Amino acid sequence: MATPAETSAVRRAARAAAVLVAAGTVAVGLVALVHDLAEPRIEASRQAQHLAQLTAILGDVTYDNDPLSDIVSVHDPELLGSEEPLVAHRVRRGGEAVAVLVNAVAPDGYAGPIRLIVAVDAQGRLLGVRVVEHRETPGLGDLIDERRSDWIHGFDGRSLGDPPVARWQVRKDGGDFDQFTGATITPRVIVRAVRGVLEYVARHHDELFGAAPAPGGPGTP
Amino acid sequence: MDARAILREGLLDRNPGLVQLLGLCPLLAVSNSLANALGLGLATLGVLIVSNLVAALAGPYLPREVRLAVFVIVIAAAVTSVELAMAAWWPGLHDSLGIFLPLIITNCLVLARAESFASRQPLSSALLDGMAMGTGFLVALLLLGTVRELLGSGSLGVGLEMLLGPEFAGAGWQLFPQSNGLLLALLPPGAFVLLGLLLALGNWRAAARKHVAAEPAGVTDTAA
Numbered sequence: 001m002a003t004p005a006e007t008s009a010v011r012r013a014a015r016a017a018a019v020l021v022a023a024g025t026v027a028v029g030l031v032a033l034v035h036d037l038a039e040p041r042i043e044a045s046r047q048a049q050h051l052a053q054l055t056a057i058l059g060d061v062t063y064d065n066d067p068l069s070d071i072v073s074v075h076d077p078e079l080l081g082s083e084e085p086l087v088a089h090r091v092r093r094g095g096e097a098v099a100v101l102v103n104a105v106a107p108d109g110y111a112g113p114i115r116l117i118v119a120v121d122a123q124g125r126l127l128g129v130r131v132v133e134h135r136e137t138p139g140l141g142d143l144i145d146e147r148r149s150d151w152i153h154g155f156d157g158r159s160l161g162d163p164p165v166a167r168w169q170v171r172k173d174g175g176d177f178d179q180f181t182g183a184t185i186t187p188r189v190i191v192r193a194v195r196g197v198l199e200y201v202a203r204h205h206d207e208l209f210g211a212a213p214a215p216g217g218p219g220t221p
Numbered sequence: 222m223d224a225r226a227i228l229r230e231g232l233l234d235r236n237p238g239l240v241q242l243l244g245l246c247p248l249l250a251v252s253n254s255l256a257n258a259l260g261l262g263l264a265t266l267g268v269l270i271v272s273n274l275v276a277a278l279a280g281p282y283l284p285r286e287v288r289l290a291v292f293v294i295v296i297a298a299a300v301t302s303v304e305l306a307m308a309a310w311w312p313g314l315h316d317s318l319g320i321f322l323p324l325i326i327t328n329c330l331v332l333a334r335a336e337s338f339a340s341r342q343p344l345s346s347a348l349l350d351g352m353a354m355g356t357g358f359l360v361a362l363l364l365l366g367t368v369r370e371l372l373g374s375g376s377l378g379v380g381l382e383m384l385l386g387p388e389f390a391g392a393g394w395q396l397f398p399q400s401n402g403l404l405l406a407l408l409p410p411g412a413f414v415l416l417g418l419l420l421a422l423g424n425w426r427a428a429a430r431k432h433v434a435a436e437p438a439g440v441t442d443t444a445a
Contacts, residue, residue: 016284023291027298034302041309049312138253139373139404148399 231353
């Protein structure tokens, strides 16, 4: 037989446990409710944000497909900077591919990998480049961000032949692209990453600019 | 405690950011621009009000052993809800605040007010305290955010459209080019220095007031 003191201690513990369980249940229920309300909006705004980002990189190129669903997987650790397969979005007008938006990584940024999206047209010219994720130093390396400076627009209209491949460097290394005062590493790795994408697109041109499902297309070059 | 005292404590005498130095981590990390400061300040304010309300309502009925645990659960649920709502309706701001939004859970300010004040006070006082302390924290954030954005980026209010909606795109002023800004102000060490200066200012003001108040007080004492 338990003494009255023991019984009362057990009762207290049981009551405390019950309160805790009840609080947890109510809280989880509430969060689940908010989640169900918010989830469709979160997904929709994520898609809209992504599409707006892609459209902004394309500049004045118009299209009539949905680049978010018209995608190809690209994989080249050396040129695209990622061990993982990345996504490229095709942009079409009247069924014909006019541009691709290639996700790429500059793995050796000053403060870790820098993620970019590079838009290339069917002639291999750059339509635009944007840095989408980075941790570079504020005020120095972060000038690669379009919101911080227009440095990134220096790539607009360039291609593998313009400037010649040997001059796809920052000025300090004998190339044609500006570096920043106090920050050379960041622009250097971006220039290298963009050149890598251009080379990748040149090598895989038919595959990237092919017809929608591309059944039995011409073999790889 | 009457309403005036509660407001005074939260906003000035025991301002959570500038006097009690609670929640330093988000205070210093997120106050690099006015828009970020406003977003995090409002989110913290909302969470504080909800947690103080629940603490005042449920506090007296909770067994002492699990009261803190229940408050933590409540705060976690409130913060998660705010985070989800922000991701849905203010996605730009959500991305810009990043990890510091969910980290409101660990802001000791929220738990401290629920446990040490709201759970022992009537509902109205708890509500008012939540607003006063939350606003005090918001003011501290805005003060740091304004100074840091001005010094570091040479702008004020850039990015506010993340909070106010796309109609406000281009809001804010660029007073001088970002490249001329004081980089230190944007980095956490600069935030520390600025906070230190603000604290010094506050202490100086308090000391000056005490000095002035000392003499008349002495006179009344002798008279009585």
